[in-house]
Amino acid sequence: MAEKFPRDRFDEIPDDLKRVGAHRAPRRRGRGWIAVGWAALATVLLVGAGIFGLSLVNGSISFHGPSGTGTGTGKTSAPATPSATPTPTIVPTVNPSLSVNVLNGTSREGLASAVGDTLRAAGWKIGALANADKNDLPTTVVYYGDPANQAAALGVAQSLPGSTIQQSTAYSDSGADITVVVGANYPG
Numbered sequence: 001m002a003e004k005f006p007r008d009r010f011d012e013i014p015d016d017l018k019r020v021g022a023h024r025a026p027r028r029r030g031r032g033w034i035a036v037g038w039a040a041l042a043t044v045l046l047v048g049a050g051i052f053g054l055s056l057v058n059g060s061i062s063f064h065g066p067s068g069t070g071t072g073t074g075k076t077s078a079p080a081t082p083s084a085t086p087t088p089t090i091v092p093t094v095n096p097s098l099s100v101n102v103l104n105g106t107s108r109e110g111l112a113s114a115v116g117d118t119l120r121a122a123g124w125k126i127g128a129l130a131n132a133d134k135n136d137l138p139t140t141v142v143y144y145g146d147p148a149n150q151a152a153a154l155g156v157a158q159s160l161p162g163s164t165i166q167q168s169t170a171y172s173d174s175g176a177d178i179t180v181v182v183g184a185n186y187p188g
Helices: 032-058 111-121 147-159
Strands: 099-104 125-131 141-144 164-167 178-182
Touching (some): 099 111, 111 125, 111 178, 141 147, 147 164
Parallel strands (some): 099 125, 099 178, 141 164
Antiparallel strands (some): 141 178
């Protein structure tokens, strides 16, 4: 059985304390908004740090000052002029050891075959002749993947009036060294 203790001064609770239970007083109003405020501040700081970090990774923020800043005398020095470096001239060549694929990027039938015959007559080894995935390409482009094949790509472009060259690895899976995509500007 539970023991009964005599009443003492701790059994009487003054009315002005407004306690609930032995140790609790009612919570003050507005106390929940403090937690919401801290959470909002933490969110803003984390989002800001994330944006700053992504900007650093993408290279859109640079910690290097502008070039040509002064020495503190109020004058700025002129920016350095880059010296002109001679651009090497690439001479178009015909290399029969390289294979050339021809893709028809127009709706004209047999154009890939005709371009293949033109290139074969110029001394090129022709690989595949096929249609491109699009048939509304406006210009003829000679693609090369290896920078060492740039002169050969120029040689192919020289054989095809109105064509340009472009370095790209988009056609490297085909196995050809050079890929010609014939566009609507091809006169043949």
